[in-house]
Amino acid sequence: MIEFQHVAYNYGGGELLTDISLRLPPGSFHFLTGPSGAGKSTFLKLCYGELHPTAGRVTVDGADVAKLTRDEVAKVRQRIGMVHQDCRFLDHLPLAENIALPLTATGREVPQADMAELMGWVGLKPLADHLPPSLSGGERQRAALARAVIMSPDVILADEPTGNLDWEMSLRLLTLLTELNKMGKTVLIATHDMNLIRSAKSQVSARVLRIRDRRVQLAGSEL
Amino acid sequence: MRPFRAVGELLRGDSGADRIVPPSGFTVRLTSFTSAAMAFLAVFALALSLASGRLAHRWSAALADTATIRVAAPAGQMKTQVAKVMEILKQTPGVTSARPLTDAEQKKLLEPWFGPDLPLDALPVPRLIDLRVADSGFDADGLKNRLAGAVPGAVLDDHTRWRAPLVAAADRLRLLGLVCILLIAGATAAMITLAANAALAANDQVIAVLRLIGARDVYIARAFIRRFTLRALAGALIGTLAGTGAIALLPAASAAGGFLTGLGFQGFGWLWPLVIPPLAAIVAFGATRSAAFATLRGLS
Numbered sequence: 001m002i003e004f005q006h007v008a009y010n011y012g013g014g015e016l017l018t019d020i021s022l023r024l025p026p027g028s029f030h031f032l033t034g035p036s037g038a039g040k041s042t043f044l045k046l047c048y049g050e051l052h053p054t055a056g057r058v059t060v061d062g063a064d065v066a067k068l069t070r071d072e073v074a075k076v077r078q079r080i081g082m083v084h085q086d087c088r089f090l091d092h093l094p095l096a097e098n099i100a101l102p103l104t105a106t107g108r109e110v111p112q113a114d115m116a117e118l119m120g121w122v123g124l125k126p127l128a129d130h131l132p133p134s135l136s137g138g139e140r141q142r143a144a145l146a147r148a149v150i151m152s153p154d155v156i157l158a159d160e161p162t163g164n165l166d167w168e169m170s171l172r173l174l175t176l177l178t179e180l181n182k183m184g185k186t187v188l189i190a191t192h193d194m195n196l197i198r199s200a201k202s203q204v205s206a207r208v209l210r211i212r213d214r215r216v217q218l219a220g221s222e223l
Numbered sequence: 224m225r226p227f228r229a230v231g232e233l234l235r236g237d238s239g240a241d242r243i244v245p246p247s248g249f250t251v252r253l254t255s256f257t258s259a260a261m262a263f264l265a266v267f268a269l270a271l272s273l274a275s276g277r278l279a280h281r282w283s284a285a286l287a288d289t290a291t292i293r294v295a296a297p298a299g300q301m302k303t304q305v306a307k308v309m310e311i312l313k314q315t316p317g318v319t320s321a322r323p324l325t326d327a328e329q330k331k332l333l334e335p336w337f338g339p340d341l342p343l344d345a346l347p348v349p350r351l352i353d354l355r356v357a358d359s360g361f362d363a364d365g366l367k368n369r370l371a372g373a374v375p376g377a378v379l380d381d382h383t384r385w386r387a388p389l390v391a392a393a394d395r396l397r398l399l400g401l402v403c404i405l406l407i408a409g410a411t412a413a414m415i416t417l418a419a420n421a422a423l424a425a426n427d428q429v430i431a432v433l434r435l436i437g438a439r440d441v442y443i444a445r446a447f448i449r450r451f452t453l454r455a456l457a458g459a460l461i462g463t464l465a466g467t468g469a470i471a472l473l474p475a476a477s478a479a480g481g482f483l484t485g486l487g488f489q490g491f492g493w494l495w496p497l498v499i500p501p502l503a504a505i506v507a508f509g510a511t512r513s514a515a516f517a518t519l520r521g522l523s
Contacts, residue, residue, distance in 0.1 A: 050435075070439075070440055070519075071440070074437045074439045074440075075437065076437075077434075077435065077436065077437035078437035082435055082436075088428070088431065088432045089432065090243060090245075090432055092245045092246070093242060093243070097242070101243075101432075101433075101436055102436040102437060104240075105243075105433060105436060105437070105438035105442055106439075106442075107442075147436065
């Protein structure tokens with residue numbers, strides 16, 4: 001479980017987030033919304049230890065992320081799958097190797113049957129040997145999702161995952177994320193796409209958090 | 224034990240880790256070239272150092288077991304004076320043999336300065352006595368005192384004033400060779416550190432992705448360390464082979480050639496260059512490891 005306790009974050013110039021206290025319970029589905037520059041990406045980075053709060057603390061399963069060693073932070077990240085808008089692949093490796101990277105980087109075997117099943121789940125089986133630059137935006141996002149879940153993490157964090165996708169592809173990705181939530185994964189999606197949020201509400205019981213005036217609030221019924 | 228474990232992991236390799244760093248790269252080729260060039264120079268520095276060591280030993284040994292007594296006396300008293308000196312030498316512990324040079328031998332010594340027609344009888348040339356000395360040495364000061372008392376015209380030269388600066392010079396030359404090897408190792412480390420830093424900077428996106436997915440620093444660093452270490456090893460092997468080949472092609476040692484023709488390796492000395500490639504690999508390993516962890520520590 002990820003928990004924020006009176007968290008604030010300053011970007012040098014001023015306070016971006018202030019006094020945030022919330023919990024992401026296991027198996028929950030949350031959207032995080034707000035205007036561009038509100039601090040959605042910063043919030044996610046605080047979750048997986050890429051940034052540390054300037055006040056308060058962020059804990060993952062009770063451990064204060066700011067006090068973990070570098071190796072312990074790496075272990076936390078192995079339990080949190082990240083999907084970025086820009087995907088971030090190793091462009092010189094084929095897609096299948098990119099997806100399997102969390103396993104190979106931690107010295108684990110890559111079960112071929114599981115790999116094939118995962119590639120099939122995201123609809124990328126025929127593209128296993130392709131290099132990432134040759135893929136479309138939607139294919140890259142699905143590949144990023146496959147890479148995020150290959151370690152069977154407890155939590156999936158997605159930062160504007162549909163930002164570069166058309167509506168049909170966005171819904172397809174959303175369906176994959178709701179399927180993961182139904183398997184018991186905690187899902188947090190940062191997005192400014194209100195249509196996506198409305199669509200999700202028909203598929204899954206999701207809470208919507210909104211960043212307003214540097215604080216995170218539970219969004220009302222207007223969503 | 225950690226360094227041993229790190230080296231073990233390096234030697235074992237990891238096909239997955241090897242592939243995470245893009246295969247091409249100017250910096251990696253630069254490492255091979257630098258390593259080859261430095262190994263080539265190191266072979267010569269090593270040869271110089273070993274040759275200087277041999278030279279110092281040879282000079283020291285040649286001059287240490289001999290001494291000379293120069294006897295100056297009027298022509299009529301020369302035989303008597305020489306006989307007195309010989310008598311003293313017989314009673315001097317540490318002097319194994321002594322022999323006055325013949326006229327012919329003295330004439331040959333003076334020939335380079337006075338020409339072949341030197342009338343030795345007509346000149347007041349001192350008589351030289353050649354001494355052979357035991358390894359344990361002899362009491363030069365005591366002998367000088369006894370000679371001064373019995374034969375005032377006899378002067379002992381135990382070669383100390385010749386030997387000391389020659390041996391010191393050869394020793395310095397040997398030290399210089401070793402310093403050259405250290406400087407080469409330092410320059411190699413500096414070049415490889417620069418190349419590794421450039422490679423790490425060029426692959427910042429690779430590192431960002433790996434950290435994002437939970438790869439530990441040691442895994443990321445190992446990929447770079449292994450690549451640079453193996454490249455340095457390969458480069459050093461080529462450089463060492465080329466350097467050793469060049470040394471082998473030098474003219475063979477001869478008495479006439481003196482020091483320069485004796486620059487090559489001798490006997491088991493030919494095995495010494497084998498030390499250079501592993502040494503280059505160790506330097507590359509240390510330099511890349513240090514650069515990689517310093518870079519990774521700077522990332523969140």
